[in-house]
Amino acid sequence: MASLTGKVAIVTGASNGIGRAIAERLAQEGATVVVNYGKSVDKAKQVVADIEAKGGNAVAVHADMSKVSDARRLIKDTVKQFGRLDILVNNAGMFMPKPLAETTEEEFDRIFTLNAKGPYFAMQEAAKVIADGGRIVNISTDGTHLGFPGATAYLGSKGALEQFTKGLAHELAPKGVTVNTVSPGFTDTDMLRGGGPQFAEVGTQMSPLKRLGTPKDIADVVSFVVSNQGRWITGQNIHAGGGVVM
Numbered sequence: 001m002a003s004l005t006g007k008v009a010i011v012t013g014a015s016n017g018i019g020r021a022i023a024e025r026l027a028q029e030g031a032t033v034v035v036n037y038g039k040s041v042d043k044a045k046q047v048v049a050d051i052e053a054k055g056g057n058a059v060a061v062h063a064d065m066s067k068v069s070d071a072r073r074l075i076k077d078t079v080k081q082f083g084r085l086d087i088l089v090n091n092a093g094m095f096m097p098k099p100l101a102e103t104t105e106e107e108f109d110r111i112f113t114l115n116a117k118g119p120y121f122a123m124q125e126a127a128k129v130i131a132d133g134g135r136i137v138n139i140s141t142d143g144t145h146l147g148f149p150g151a152t153a154y155l156g157s158k159g160a161l162e163q164f165t166k167g168l169a170h171e172l173a174p175k176g177v178t179v180n181t182v183s184p185g186f187t188d189t190d191m192l193r194g195g196g197p198q199f200a201e202v203g204t205q206m207s208p209l210k211r212l213g214t215p216k217d218i219a220d221v222v223s224f225v226v227s228n229q230g231r232w233i234t235g236q237n238i239h240a241g242g243g244v245v246m
């Protein structure tokens with residue numbers, strides 16, 4: 001039997017990139033997966049079709065994770081539809097390669113709302129219903145550790161998410177729920193490519209392994225953290241960045 005058989009997982013921002021790979025991986029392990037999307041309905045439906053083609057179970061659900069009401073609804077509707085919630089992966093996020101001097105107040109609010117506020121209230125709602133022994137994983141970035149230059153608001157928003165992890169790990173410990181951060185390094189997705197051609201080159205050179213990460217590299221780490229084998233890890237930030245150092 002696959003390790004997540006009978007479990008229900010939500011992966012936010014699962015229509016593309018790292019979220020998509022996580023959704024596919026958890027479905028491969030037997031979980032029923034809620035493939036959340038913001039704008040890309042067709043891509044989300046394709047993820048579901050691909051999962052089903054391999055014998056897995058998934059549904060595509062729209063929720064704009066920068067809206068607290070949507071984040072709450074996503075959790076409530078999952079429990080309504082499937083009767084339980086075991087795993088929440090807060091992956092939806094945005095990157096903003098802007099230094100302090102160029103960041104507007106509107107941009108600051110936008111990035112914090114999606115990368116920190118949405119996940120916070122998704123976790124608040126999830127904390128009410130998540131099954132004993134459940135798992136929450138927040139996707140941050142290796143950049144907070146490296147002090148990656150020129151993306152100060154982005155690093156701040158992900159830094160907040162990392163601190164939520166530490167606090168909530170204590171709050172949910174009585175239920176045996178683990179809460180962890182997984183921090184990808186330079187990973188080959190539309191987000192990385194959209195930041196400009198320099199990111200792929202810099203990311204490849206900075207890793208001792210001399211390649212970019214793949215979404216699957218990150219999904220494999222998340223899969224371990226949410227499995228029974230990951231039960232003794234909580235409140236941690238697991239860096240999945242191919243050994244990049246600055």
Ligand SMILES: NC(=O)c1ccc[n+]([C@@H]2O[C@H](COP(=O)([O-])OP(=O)(O)OC[C@H]3O[C@@H](n4cnc5c(N)ncnc54)[C@H](OP(=O)(O)O)[C@@H]3O)[C@@H](O)[C@H]2O)c1
Nearest residue numbers: 013015016017018037038039040065092093141187189191
């Ligand atoms: N790629 C990297 O090098 C890298 C490195 C470190 C950390 N990360 C983190 O990894 C996560 C995934 O990034 P990625 O590289 O896979 O990016 P991506 O390929 O651009 O995918 C981003 C995903 O987030 C979703 N999303 C965006 N806004 C949303 C919203 N308001 N509500 C719901 N979903 C929303 C998108 O879905 P829709 O199109 O449907 O809106 C998409 O599925 C992010 O949190 C990012 O910060 C990435």
